Amino acid sequence: MKILIIGSGGREHAIAWKIAQSPKVKKIFCAPGNPGIAEVAECVDIDVNNIEGLFNFAIRQKIDLTVVGPEDPLLSGIVDTFKDGNLDIFGPSKRASLIEGSKVFAKTIMKKHSIPTADFRVFEDIKMAEKYLEKCFAPIVIKADGLAKGKGVFVCKTLEEAKEHLQEIMVERIFGNAGDRVVIEECLHGEEVSILAITDGQTIIPLSSARDHKAIYEGNKGPNTGGMGAYSPSHLITNEMQRYVEENILVPIIHAMKRENRPYSGIIYAGLMLTNAGPKVLEFNARFGDPETQALLVRMKSDLASLLLAASNNTLDKAELEWYDSHSVCVVLASKGYPGKYRKGLPISGLQAVKALKNIQVFHAGTANVHGNIVTNGGRVLGITATGKDLKEARTFVYDAIDRLSFEGVYYRKDIGVDAI
Structure with a gap:
């Protein structure tokens, strides 16, 4: 092929x-x-x-x-x-991709088809949104409707903070047209986990679980990013929980999309909060997650090309999926200033030494080749990914590798996977 x-x-x-x-x-x-x-x-x-x-x-x-x-x-x-x-x-098609392209659409279809998610309201007028906030209790979540590179969700500890983010989204237009509408929703409490599945619209094959770390700072503090690291599998997803998610979230959303005349084929990504009332959907994405994909694919035993081809030509029912009995950790090395402004063109040292290490994969994200030298070229620069017999070993391998890499202003979280240990 x-x-x-x-x-x-x-x-x-x-x-x-x-x-x-x-x-x-x-x-x-x-x-x-x-x-x-x-x-x-x-x-x-x-x-x-x-x-x-x-x-x-x-x-x-x-x-x-x-x-x-x-x-x-x-x-x-x-x-x-x-x-x-x-x-x-x-x-997925353009019509089906709206599951990620519009948070209003996603929330509406979940409500219509009884897929568990947080209670919410949609607003196009900031004054109406602010008036509604006066009836709410913090913490509360503000979401821009459209695509915002993973940065359009704000978990607000106070109503004043929520109003500030409404101003940024709807008046200052920090996300452009993506902020024409906002979703205000209850803040769910629990542990976050990501479940991805491959589907051809008829058959669904869930992948192993992963845990993403969106916040820029350790302890899940600070603004959201595209993702600062991930590990797989999540200790929170038992076989029983996996079946529950498949039966109550993954299968229902694929059926719902078909009933809405938006048949879905491709990757369906469910970002979940494991609450006391069971798993609830935080968001759906229409593609592989980043950095969850890095953590997942180093553990995948099956032939990915065959799986994706089967999904694209509706023969997924004949496919099988196997995993290595291992754990993985991906840690993102970011540029100083990310997710805000950052410099580009900074030389990266140590790449060859790290590539020679066992159980380590270096995935480039924001890099460029300038006259034969690898330099930074983005906010998230590298995803250093390790596998081990357990999560503790994978963490040891990944942070040992990171110690051998450097570029000016490099920043990374040192607590990826700590919650599971």
Whole structure:
């Protein structure tokens, strides 16, 4: 097979790394890719949102399967374009991707189809939203409706803080049109966990569990980011809990999307809060999570390329999924200032030494190759991922590896996985 991967982050590097292990895959392209991905794939300079360019490239190269990493091209209809041109592609259609593209849509469909989630209200007018807040109790959650790169959710400890974030979203427009509407919802209490599943719209194969760490600072403090680290599996997800999530959340949302004339195929990502009343959905995403994907794929024993192809051509019922009996930890190395402003172009040292370590995978996220030197090129720079016989061993391996890496202003959380130990 010839595979095209769309994207340039740590998630796409992990996907390319795993697909490269398939005996069925002869060639991998990635658009636009990054220096890490270039070690296992041929990177092509086509932007993720250049759907016509990506389609024409796939036609010219006779690509057997395209795998979409980020959410933007999904919401722009890349899957529809490829399928209309009789090209196999893994991911949901434009209409189905709205499950991630609009928090209002996601919350509304969950309420309509009795999928457990937090109570909520939707507002288009800031004065009405502020008036509603006066009747609420803190803590409370404010969410921008549209895509905000994982940064559009605010857990507010006071109502004054909630009003400040409403002002930022709806008046200052820090997320642009994504802030045309907001969701105000109750703050759920418990432990967070991520469950991803592969589906072709008929069959659902859940992946192993993972725990993401969204907040920038240790102890889950500070503003949300795209994700500062993850571990897999989560000690909170027993076999019984996994079945409950599948029967009460994953299967119902796929059926609900079909009934809403938005048939769903691809990855369905459920971000969950394990409350005293059972698991409740915080959000749905329409693609692989980042950095959950890094933590998951190093533990996957099965052939990922075969799984994704089966999902894209509706033969997932014949597929099987196996995992290594291991634990994994992914720690994100970020640029100083992230998720705010940060510098680019800073040299990274220690990469070759870390790549030589056993049980370690270095996934590039925001890097660039400048005259043969790897430099920083984003907020989240690297995802250092380790496997071990248990979580404690994986943590030891990953932080030992990180000690050998450096770039000016490097920041990372030192508590990834601590909650499970």
